[in-house]
Amino acid sequence: MSVPKALQTPLNLRLASSAFIVVWCLIAAFPIFWITVMSIKVPIDAFAANPFSVIFGPRTVAEGKGLSIPDIVVGVVVLYFFGRFCVRNLPKLVKRHSPFGLIALGWLASALAAGVAFALTFAIILPNVMSVVNGALGVFGNPVLGFTPEHYLAVWVDNQFYRNFINSLIVTTGVVTVSLTVGTLAGYGLARAGSNIAFWILIAALIFRSLPHSVLVAGYLPVFINSAEILSPILGENAPTLYGQPLAVIAVLVSINQPFTIWMLRSFFQNIPAELDEAARVDGCTHFQAFRWVIMPVMWPGVITTGLFSFLLAYNDFLVTSLLLDAQNQTMVPAIAGYFNRETTTTDQVEAVAAAVSITAPLFLLVMVFQRQIVSGLTAGAVKG
Amino acid sequence: MKPRTFAAFVGPSMFLMLLFIAAPLISVLSQSFYVTQSVFETVEVEVCTPGFLTQTCEIEQRTQPILDDDGNQVVNTEFVGWTSYRNVLRMGDAWDALSSFDWSKFQQIDFWKALRFTLTFTLITLPLAIGLGLLLAITVNNVTQALKGQIIFISLLPFIITPVIGALSIRWLFIGDGIMTALLEWWLQRDIAMFAQAWTIEVLMLFYRVWHVGPFAFVVFYAGLQTVNNDTLESAIIDGASRFERLRYVIIPHLMPLIVFVALIHLMDSYRVFEEIVGFASQAHVISLQWLTYDFLTPDEAGNRSVSRASASAMLTMVGIVILLIPLLRKTWKDHRSAH
DSSP states (O other): OOOOGGGSOOHHHHHHHHHHHHHHHHHHHHHHHHHHHHHTSOHHHHTOSSHHHHHHOHHHHHTTOEEOHHHHHHHHHHHHHHHHIIIIIHHHHHHHHSOTTOHHHHHHHHHHHHHHHHHIIIIIIHHHHHHHHHHHHGGGGSOOEEOOOHHHHIIIIISOHHHHHHHHHHHHHHHHHHHHHHHHHHHHHHHHHOSHHHHHHHHHHHHHHHSOHHHHHHHHHHHHHTHHHHHHHHHGGGOOOOTTOHHHHHHHHHHHHHHHHHHHHHHHHHHSOHHHHHHHHHTTOOHHHHIIIIIGGGOHHHHHHHHHHHHHHHHHOOHHHHHHSOGGGOOHHHHHHHHHHHOOSHHHHHHHHHHHHHHHHHHHHHHHHHHHHHHHHHHHHHHHO | OOHHHHHHHHHHHHHHHIIIIIHHHHHHHHHTTEEEEEOEEEEEEEEEEOOSSSOEEEEEEEEEEOBOTTSOBOEEEEEOTTHHHHHHHOHHHHHHHHHTTOHHHHTTSHHHHHHHHHHHHHHHHHHHHHHHHHHHHHHHHHHOSTTHHHHHHHHHHHHHSOHHHHHHHHHHHHSTTOHHHHHHHHHHTSOOOTTSSHHHHHHHHHHHHHHHHHHHHHHHHHHHHTTSOHHHHHHHHHTTOOHHHHIIIIIHHHHHHHHHHHHHHHHHHHHTOOHHHHHTTOTTTOOOHHHHHHHHHSOOTTSOOOHHHHHHHHHHHHHHHHHHHHHHHHHHHHHHHHHO
16 A cells, blocks of 8 residues: 555654554553462562562462473463464354354354363363473473462352352343343334434433432432332232342343443444335335344344443443342452452452452453454444434 | 334333433432431430449430331431531531631531542543543554554453453552552652552542543544545645644544544543542542442441432532533534524
């Protein structure tokens, strides 16, 4: 591609820009990289003032918890081939073996299988194989890089973080499904209506979007705590106490997210030519039939993007879940507050770091897989205004 | 589309929004005028302690909650008017402090402290986040097309990370003698405690928010830059416009609608600043309006939630949002009227 000479960037500006980008990338990734490094070291190393002792973990190595050079080499090679398999061969396998029309199910199953295979290889097979290899290699098999999974074990097994994980899973799945079902219908209706009411609904949604969530929670909390009494005239004996119920939190998060969802989906539906459903209407479809048979097959990119943002909202929420769920049904993000509020020992702190990394890991994967959709979602709202 | 079909499409969503957003707002408004308290009674109890020869007995007055037949506390809700608002605002104290020009005393009142922080936070992060986003978008657009996927990937990390976790991850770099604090101490040759005073925490919070929102601005502006008209740019060059003038008179005006959009989203979001307070555990030094409501809603040692005061502070927070939104709504209304 030839660029006109006048549009070319002079060398010093290019250098300065590159330097700026490099610095930004370092700043952007550093905190996340650093907490990952901290989480696999013993506490003394993790909170050391010298960065090199955090990275190499001399105390961790001294306690015999570390990776030797062969460990690292084998690990990187296995990781590379695993990643290559996932990127190159897995999509083909999914396409070939999933039953017609259930390709999403095929993806889900393959992602699950990949996760299990990853855990098996890196948690059980490799450590056992490598301990034999390291023993055989003598001096070369000595650990050089501090590494200990003990904090993750403590968090997930001893402190039963998997319960919080399951709760997060329930809440996010519920929020994404319900909010997309309701939001898609509304978004489509708003995109095709063009009446004054549609305009006012969108404006009201904009105002609702800007409300601080604590304002709304102040409204829910007394009602939810006393809901058994309030609802008993209608529901009788089995009126539920909504406080602490994941279902109630799902309803709340769906509603809080609804304004954003309908704005975004509306802008996606406006991109689908109206001629498409008009043609279907001419052929004798009702609006619902047109939506089902003409629009639904082409709407998935927009719906997936909006679903990602609903997921992020539900997954990242602290305020609503921490106030409306009791300890038993707590999701991951509020549960971590339990760690850093305790902060009695440095071990507690490193366990909090490990929990934080555990929460971040799924998000990291999410960006890796869905980067294009996230970017299109961010720009969709903006470009349409 | 007929009104009936439209209602069928939009109905479920409207129902949810009315039930879970509009209705709570009304109930918050009414809660802020009522106070629900346990009813207490004062009883005289004879307390005896074993003593020599005879027991020492004395009668003392004790306040205890009245229990109903099921053993639950009897509660009583009464109309208190503006009392909760007065308790939150503490206008008298605030006025005393202001009229004696005693800023630090003024800042001891929670509400005004929270308001001060929320406003400065919003106003300082706004230009910084937009500036960072613009700078990134322009440099990435100028320099490299080959690596842009990777750069966007890395940039998205601070944006999608759970806010509480993001704040925590930065806090852990500075806490105690964490590596960043150690680096600063080595550089400035003095002892530094980042979490001992308010202003350093605030600086970290500002940094966190810009780090978190900058990528969003970057991605939006970057998408906008792809649609800049190249002919306009070339004619600007023929007219002898320098690089800076092209930026100032061609690119920025082209991006202006996007800048306004990002600014609005940022205003709404940073007015709701909350997660930073939790992540940096700064409640002893710095609090925000949303955190104030959250704090009233969290049960205290006795397990009571001051719902009335929370509602009052929530309504006061709302007033701020409405003031923030009025210009936007007026503009939308004008656009809408001129479009029809």
